[in-house]
Amino acid sequence: MSKQKRFFLSEDEIPTKWYNIQADMVNKPMPPINPKTKQPLKPEDLFTIFAQELSKQELDQTNPWIEIPEEVREMYKYYRSTPLVRAYGLEKALDTPAHIYFKNESVSPVGSHKLNSALAQAYYCKKEGVTNVTTETGAGQWGAALSYAAKVFGLEAAVYQVKISYNQKPYRRSIMQTYGAQVTPSPSMSTRAGKDILTANPNCQGSLGTAISEAIELAMNTPNCKYTLGSVLSHVTLHQTVIGLEAEKQMAMAGEYPDMVIACFGGGSNFGGIAFPFLRHNILEGKTTRFIAAEPASCPKLTKGVFQYDFGDEAGYTPLLPMFTLGHNFMPANIHAGGLRYHGAGVIVSQLLKDKLMEAVDIQQLESFKAGILFSQAEGIIPAPESCHAIAATINEALKCKESGEEKVILFNLSGHGLIDMTAYDQYLSGSLQNFEVSDEDIQKNIAQLEKVI
Amino acid sequence: MSKQKRFFLSEDEIPTKWYNIQADMVNKPMPPINPKTKQPLKPEDLFTIFAQELSKQELDQTNPWIEIPEEVREMYKYYRSTPLVRAYGLEKALDTPAHIYFKNESVSPVGSHKLNSALAQAYYCKKEGVTNVTTETGAGQWGAALSYAAKVFGLEAAVYQVKISYNQKPYRRSIMQTYGAQVTPSPSMSTRAGKDILTANPNCQGSLGTAISEAIELAMNTPNCKYTLGSVLSHVTLHQTVIGLEAEKQMAMAGEYPDMVIACFGGGSNFGGIAFPFLRHNILEGKTTRFIAAEPASCPKLTKGVFQYDFGDEAGYTPLLPMFTLGHNFMPANIHAGGLRYHGAGVIVSQLLKDKLMEAVDIQQLESFKAGILFSQAEGIIPAPESCHAIAATINEALKCKESGEEKVILFNLSGHGLIDMTAYDQYLSGSLQNFEVSDEDIQKNIAQLEKVI
Numbered sequence: 001m002s003k004q005k006r007f008f009l010s011e012d013e014i015p016t017k018w019y020n021i022q023a024d025m026v027n028k029p030m031p032p033i034n035p036k037t038k039q040p041l042k043p044e045d046l047f048t049i050f051a052q053e054l055s056k057q058e059l060d061q062t063n064p065w066i067e068i069p070e071e072v073r074e075m076y077k078y079y080r081s082t083p084l085v086r087a088y089g090l091e092k093a094l095d096t097p098a099h100i101y102f103k104n105e106s107v108s109p110v111g112s113h114k115l116n117s118a119l120a121q122a123y124y125c126k127k128e129g130v131t132n133v134t135t136e137t138g139a140g141q142w143g144a145a146l147s148y149a150a151k152v153f154g155l156e157a158a159v160y161q162v163k164i165s166y167n168q169k170p171y172r173r174s175i176m177q178t179y180g181a182q183v184t185p186s187p188s189m190s191t192r193a194g195k196d197i198l199t200a201n202p203n204c205q206g207s208l209g210t211a212i213s214e215a216i217e218l219a220m221n222t223p224n225c226k227y228t229l230g231s232v233l234s235h236v237t238l239h240q241t242v243i244g245l246e247a248e249k250q251m252a253m254a255g256e257y258p259d260m261v262i263a264c265f266g267g268g269s270n271f272g273g274i275a276f277p278f279l280r281h282n283i284l285e286g287k288t289t290r291f292i293a294a295e296p297a298s299c300p301k302l303t304k305g306v307f308q309y310d311f312g313d314e315a316g317y318t319p320l321l322p323m324f325t326l327g328h329n330f331m332p333a334n335i336h337a338g339g340l341r342y343h344g345a346g347v348i349v350s351q352l353l354k355d356k357l358m359e360a361v362d363i364q365q366l367e368s369f370k371a372g373i374l375f376s377q378a379e380g381i382i383p384a385p386e387s388c389h390a391i392a393a394t395i396n397e398a399l400k401c402k403e404s405g406e407e408k409v410i411l412f413n414l415s416g417h418g419l420i421d422m423t424a425y426d427q428y429l430s431g432s433l434q435n436f437e438v439s440d441e442d443i444q445k446n447i448a449q450l451e452k453v454i
Numbered sequence: 455m456s457k458q459k460r461f462f463l464s465e466d467e468i469p470t471k472w473y474n475i476q477a478d479m480v481n482k483p484m485p486p487i488n489p490k491t492k493q494p495l496k497p498e499d500l501f502t503i504f505a506q507e508l509s510k511q512e513l514d515q516t517n518p519w520i521e522i523p524e525e526v527r528e529m530y531k532y533y534r535s536t537p538l539v540r541a542y543g544l545e546k547a548l549d550t551p552a553h554i555y556f557k558n559e560s561v562s563p564v565g566s567h568k569l570n571s572a573l574a575q576a577y578y579c580k581k582e583g584v585t586n587v588t589t590e591t592g593a594g595q596w597g598a599a600l601s602y603a604a605k606v607f608g609l610e611a612a613v614y615q616v617k618i619s620y621n622q623k624p625y626r627r628s629i630m631q632t633y634g635a636q637v638t639p640s641p642s643m644s645t646r647a648g649k650d651i652l653t654a655n656p657n658c659q660g661s662l663g664t665a666i667s668e669a670i671e672l673a674m675n676t677p678n679c680k681y682t683l684g685s686v687l688s689h690v691t692l693h694q695t696v697i698g699l700e701a702e703k704q705m706a707m708a709g710e711y712p713d714m715v716i717a718c719f720g721g722g723s724n725f726g727g728i729a730f731p732f733l734r735h736n737i738l739e740g741k742t743t744r745f746i747a748a749e750p751a752s753c754p755k756l757t758k759g760v761f762q763y764d765f766g767d768e769a770g771y772t773p774l775l776p777m778f779t780l781g782h783n784f785m786p787a788n789i790h791a792g793g794l795r796y797h798g799a800g801v802i803v804s805q806l807l808k809d810k811l812m813e814a815v816d817i818q819q820l821e822s823f824k825a826g827i828l829f830s831q832a833e834g835i836i837p838a839p840e841s842c843h844a845i846a847a848t849i850n851e852a853l854k855c856k857e858s859g860e861e862k863v864i865l866f867n868l869s870g871h872g873l874i875d876m877t878a879y880d881q882y883l884s885g886s887l888q889n890f891e892v893s894d895e896d897i898q899k900n901i902a903q904l905e906k907v908i
Binding site: 004005006008011077078079085089107109110111115148151152170171174175177178179180373376377379380381382419420422423425426429 | 458459460462465531532533539543561563564565569602605606624625628629631632633634827830831833834835836873874876877879880883
């Protein structure tokens with residue numbers, strides 16, 4: 001008899017609640033700080049830029065389960081559950097005794113997990129009478145998701161796309177425009193934040209931190225407009241827990257439980273999304289699953305950054321967040337994994353890392369694409385450059401199992417497909433792609449500047 | 455209670471047999487003819503270029519059900535069943551009482567239905583000791599599928615990609631190369647067929663007919679090498695019936711039966727794939743479902759071609775096929791739906807159209823993209839330019855239902871996604887895309903040449 005390869009939930013098994021790990025954490029994340037008053041943030045302080053319900057979710061350290069609104073759940077049903085797949089092809093290619101599973105978020109209509117939060121954010125904005133939303137995007141996965149979600153709920157969307165990605169990945173811009181969004185490369189001359197940066201450095205290729213500043217500024221200056229964010233913040237990660245909650249049920253269908261859960265790491269939302277529902281069992285029941293965040297070696301906030309209060313954006317518009325950071329003006333190298341080019345980590349994952357409840361590894365660009373090619377040929381799906389980092393970390397662990405002969409169960413999140421990133425694969429295959437080293441000096445320089453912040 | 459949006463089959467409900475409609479047709483397709491002997495083709499005549507089992511399937515007019523090999527079925531399970539989706543979003547956007555369903559073949563790892571036959575063809579080649587396969591590809595959907603299928607079964611793949619697509623869609627070339635295939639733009643100087651065409655017309659942008667000639671020539675001149683084809687031929691359509699057979703079960707889960715089945719039309723395999731299992735019930739049980747093939751107005755073999763014996767390729771390497779054709783040297787306009795740029799129709803669909811068991815409509819390029827944008831915004835999935843033709847035809851029928859107030863059930867095949875075709879969407883959105891008219895004079899000129907063929 002053949003072994004089952006994919007596991008699905010029926011529509012009525014799709015989670016009805018998101019999981020808020022903050023409620024179960026022994027050491028709660030420290031509060032975000034209002035940079036002007038130096039006081040802990042209250043939800044009301046966020047109302048000017050975020051929908052009220054999202055602001056409340058952001059700071060909720062009490063309720064472990066948050067109801068998924070019916071309207072959001074109905075939209076989830078168009079692509080969820082996503083399949084849990086047993087990666088027999090990859091296991092065979094590695095000749096490993098490990099059992100490798102992946103949650104395939106690339107089947108979402110926009111090609112990544114980002115839609116899980118985009119739908120929620122657009123829904124709450126609509127419900128509260130908002131008519132326009134702004135956001136930033138790196139590689140464009142988030143921008144595409146928000147553009148479509150805005151269309152679903154009848155909102156106008158304006159997206160600032162990091163310039164390097166805007167140029168490297170013109171197809172993503174077209175996708176956002178096909179969904180009806182307005183897309184601007186960042187830094188741009190349309191905001192003060194953008195102008196300041198371009199004045200100082202006319203050739204600036206942008207970063208998520210800069211694009212966030214621009215999107216926030218536009219939201220603040222536009223009537224009936226809110227800002228939305230694709231990662232980092234706790235409410236974004238909250239929405240992404242639908243991934244792990246589904247995976248938990250699907251792993252049970254497969255009759256297994258993960259020894260390791262692995263995801264790539266930009267701001268932390270796809271990582272937290274798949275990890276937290278399982279981490280819950282470590283916290284509450286003493287399970288010993290390992291949680292491994294795979295970040296790019298060229299933007300190593302988890303492995304080389306410091307835990308400190310810092311701004312979430314380049315211009316300093318956001319509250320101060322207690323995070324692992326490289327400094328908010330750290331300009332990451334132009335790797336193709338645009339979604340991982342961010343200086344900091346969300347407050348929840350930062351606290352968890354500080355408390356050693358999770359681990360982090362760094363992956364070089366060339367290693368990530370090598371892993372992506374192997375996975376493409378073994379499983380047929382071409383992964384996003386971001387997801388390639390999770391695959392590389394998975395391969396490393398699976399090869400350790402091969403050495404030790406251990407039949408460990410590894411679950412990783414395939415956060416998105418790489419079909420819009422073929423230029424990167426092309427460069428890898430032709431040998432023109434390179435690694436980027438970030439010098440300790442650069443990191444120290446940026447971190448030193450942080451001292452002045454609070 | 456919310457209505458179910460997607461319908462899946464469990465792995466053990468995936469069809470175990472393909473459906474061979476030739477066995478049930480009252481008027482069988484006329485036989486392919488050997489151009490040299492002018493005699494009806496026998497399977498052995500095809501053995502030089504095709505795997506033997508595929509050659510037998512091609513001419514089988516007796517067995518209605520062909521067993522799907524276990525190895526192929528195991529690979530199907532990585533992406534099949536594909537979802538049957540109720541297009542509530544599109545229905546709402548059109549304000550139609552019609553019930554619109556689509557079979558979402560875009561979720562295959564290679565992004566289209568093409569993998570259904572690629573896996574089968576690669577499997578039979580491998581089983582018969584073949585080491586190398588060649589093929590042609592237009593937009594690259596088939597080339598990507600064959601490249602991955604070849605990798606799965608340990609074969610080397612060489613793909614001739616129509617030059618216009620090679621240049622318009624560089625990402626598809628990269629995808630094929632990521633899967634490990636060798637890709638050459640056609641016409642090329644690597645074959646006699648290519649040289650002849652380039653000598654006559656150095657700027658020739660290629661066509662499927664030309665690329666087929668080149669791939670066949672390479673197969674004939676390479677030891678242990680077979681040619682594979684992505685559409686047109688009866689065995690390819692046979693493999694694609696897995697789509698309709700699944701859809702039949704899934705429509706039953708939804709409690710409905712289609713009044714219309716619609717698919718885009720290049721050579722006929724995605725159309726036949728979804729249509730034939732339902733058409734069977736028209737033939738055997740007197741059901742009255744309509745079957746509508748949507749072809750591009752610039753390559754109108756079904757609506758403006760003649761039914762006549764013609765070659766399947768530009769150079770005349772193939773047997774003569776009884777088909778609706780525009781003439782084998784008809785050079786289609788450079789529309790973005792590269793997979794529909796083919797001069798002829800498969801022998802089964804040609805006979806069915808002749809017998810009025812199916813219908814055909816032609817769709818202009820601008821209309822197809824308008825439909826694609828509407829669908830993208832309503833359902834989130836950006837369709838392939840080819841699939842846009844099916845969507846446009848579906849919209850036309852759904853709007854007729856709106857006028858008449860009829861609650862008809864329409865099923866169409868979403869043959870693939872358009873993520874590699876964003877340049878085309880870009881051009882449409884910026885207003886630089888155009889329609890292409892094909893003059894009756896051109897058609898008559900090509901058809902007149904046919905008279906000499908047999």
